Amino acid sequence: MRIGELAERAGTTTRALRYYEQLGLLPARRAGNGYRAYDEGDLRLLREIRMLQDVGFGLEETRPFVECLRAGHPEGDSCPASLEVYERKLAELDDCIARLRDARARVAGQFERAVRARDELAASEQPPRCELTRPTKE
Numbered sequence: 001m002r003i004g005e006l007a008e009r010a011g012t013t014t015r016a017l018r019y020y021e022q023l024g025l026l027p028a029r030r031a032g033n034g035y036r037a038y039d040e041g042d043l044r045l046l047r048e049i050r051m052l053q054d055v056g057f058g059l060e061e062t063r064p065f066v067e068c069l070r071a072g073h074p075e076g077d078s079c080p081a082s083l084e085v086y087e088r089k090l091a092e093l094d095d096c097i098a099r100l101r102d103a104r105a106r107v108a109g110q111f112e113r114a115v116r117a118r119d120e121l122a123a124s125e126q127p128p129r130c131e132l133t134r135p136t137k138e
Contacts, residue, residue, distance in 0.1 A: 001039070003017055003018075006038045009043055010043060010047060012046065020049065020059075021036075025062065025066050026046065041069075045069055048062065048066060048076045049066065061085050065079075068082050
């Protein structure tokens with residue numbers, strides 16, 4: 001298949017495919033007419049790359065998965081190098097989640113402080129209430 005068809009089937013652009021080729025993630029094969037030629041295996045590589053990118057992996061992080069598929073493994077994550085990338089990504093995500101929880105706790109504390117301050121200010125600025133009394137008939 002040609003580059004346009006591969007891009008469409010993989011849900012990406014021809015520009016992205018050329019970039020993947022430049023990085024060595026996608027093979028650079030040419031047909032007799034000089035056009036790039038791809039097969040179903042290339043589509044599988046691209047789907048692996050796209051799936052990993054969709055969950056936050058950088059292109060270089062996808063390399064072990066691509067190499068695993070190229071080596072003939074049924075899944076891109078069945079090789080030791082891919083498992084190492086998963087471990088690093090999980091540690092990175094855990095760190096990010098911890099930092100976000102800390103930031104959320106700080107923001108929540110500031111919010112609660114601001115609400116208390118607003119309520120105290122509003123209470124101190126209330127004018128005294130006047131009781132209206134009706135005149136009595138004598």
